[in-house]
Structures are given as structure tokens and as C-alpha cells.
Amino acid sequence: MEKRILGKTDFEVSVVGFGGIPAQRLDKEQVLELLTEAYNQGMNFIDTARAYTASEALIGYALEKLGRDKFYLATKSMSRTYKGIIDEFNLSLSLLRTDYIDLYQFHNVKTFEEYDEIMSDDGAYRAVKELKEQGKIREIGITSHSKEILDMAVDTNFFNTIQYPYNAVENQGEELFKKAKASNIGVIVMKPLAGGAISKGELAIRYILDNPNISVVIPGMESMEQIIQNSRAGIDRREMTEEEKEMLAKEASTLGAEFCRRCGYCLPCPQGIDIPTNFLMEGYYTRYDLKDWARSRYEAISPKANNCIECGLCETKCPYDLPIIKMLKNVVKVFE
Structure with a gap:
């Protein structure tokens, strides 16, 4: 599979990585089977989070069986405070059965007020920087659904990666990615299939990988079929034809702006509605x-x-x- 350098890091990552959100719906043997096949297909990057319920524990079990050194491991936390991030980080280490995290990210920073809290004297960034100095974290990143927050983050020297949605429907991040690339900041793409709304998975990922400013795309995967199909986009790397672009654009045009990306942040519903x-x-x-x-x-x-x-x-x-x-x-x- 094609590999690209993840910004200022020395991580040579597969262009298609394993998105860990759906892993929480599986059991540990299923996740082990999926990650075994992902590795065999050339993937070497995993993205998970404390917020993904059992995902870290399941991935940790698989990594212990497969070998921790086979993957670059990224996780993230919603905590914004010094103490909160320390507690979350230590829990992540335990669940992932490792003694270091390759990429630790501030998860889903929604507002400038949250960002300011992270960067304050008693904020989460100070804790993560200390953990990096101790060798427990190799690189620091930030994720958001706000282009404005990430645009500001790129202007600092605080982060080596950003993570943002990008797909055939949501391409508003292209200038941000160009700016990040110019600053040698790695770009991780989430929601490549618009949360499952785009059915043509391989085409959707090839659309993203045709952008040279992207480092790695992390589709969520929960079946062997998805592992193989998504890997193919990174193994058989070729630019999309005009016919393929039209096909994808036609599907994207049916979605409009009001569609669910199936990120799951709306859950749990007090009434139990999925x-x-x-x-x-x-x-x-x-x-x-x-x-x-x-x-x-x-x-x-x-x-x-x-x-x-x-x-x-x-x-x-x-x-x-x-x-x-x-x-x-x-x-x-x-x-x-």
C-alpha cells in the first residue's frame, strides 16, 4: 500500500488507516481478525479514542496478539484540563496494553473557549507536553469539525497533525489542507464516506487520496469486506477517471446538507432511540x-x-x- 509521511513526524503511514469507531460494536476476536487482515493489506495506522466506549480495550487486545510495533497508534481525549487528561491518558495506556501512544489528539474541539481552556496554565496541553517529554507520547494532534479552529491551530507550533472531515460532499477543508501541507502538518481525514451516506466506498476514498495534501484517511471498518475494499483504494493507486468523478458527484448531490454522518456523538438518547x-x-x-x-x-x-x-x-x-x-x-x- 502507498505510504506518506505524516507531517513533521517521521511516521511513514499507510494512506488508508483503520478507523476505530465501529470496533465498539464487535467482540475482541472479531477486532483481532480485522486488524490482522488490515495489516496483511498494508495498513499500519490505527485511530481510536476514549469516547469510542470499548474500542480502545478491543484494539488493545488485538495489538497484544499481533505485536504493538506493527501499527502507529493514535488515540484522543475530550478532556480539557490538566488532571482530566492525565487520568484519561493513563486509562488509554491500560486499555490499549501499551506504554506509549504514537499520536495523542485533543478530540473534537468545538469552540475557541474550549481551545483556550486546553492551552491555559491548568489546561490539557501542558499535561500532554509533559507526557511527551517523558516519552509516553510521541506526537501531539488536534481534531475538530470547525475549520476555523483548525486554521488557527495550523498557525501555531503546538500540533503536528490535524484531523477534519473530508469527502465528496464536504470539501470545505481543501484550503485548510493546503495550508497545513505548506506548514508540514499531517492531515488525517475522518468521515471519508460521510458517515456511511456514500455507498461507493472505494471511489470515495480514491477521491480523497487524489488530494496530495492528505496524509491518511481513516474509514471506520467493522467487516472483512470493508477492510479489503478500502485497502484496495490505497494499493491500486490510480487517479479517478472523469466518469468515476461524475458517478461520485451524482451520488453526493442527492445528500444535500442535512444528513447524518453516523458519528454517534448524539448518543445515548434518553429514550433509547438509536x-x-x-x-x-x-x-x-x-x-x-x-x-x-x-x-x-x-x-x-x-x-x-x-x-x-x-x-x-x-x-x-x-x-x-x-x-x-x-x-x-x-x-x-x-x-x-
């Missing part, structure tokens, strides 16, 4: 014309979208500021 799955079934029904299939699976969901009490908690947690209540009402309208 919000992303409700949206996924609605997408299969309306975008991919799988009406009978989608309806049968929607009927098996419990609780459903119609159990929403409009408390609005999910909307406060969505990094894309989606009108989730309105979108759930649309799911009900489609199916009921």
Missing part, C-alpha cells in the same frame, strides 16, 4: 430505493423515531448542528 440507525434506514429507503429491505429493518428497531420526546439533548451534542428532531419527524413520515 438515532443514526433510524436515519440510515431512511436513507436506504429514499436514496437507494431499497424500500422493502429498509422497511423490514426499520420495523425491527425499538424504540423508533416516533418515540422522540423532543428534549433536544441530541442536538446539543451533534458536531454538525443538525436539526435532529426535524429529521426524526421526517423518518416517521417516510415509514409511518
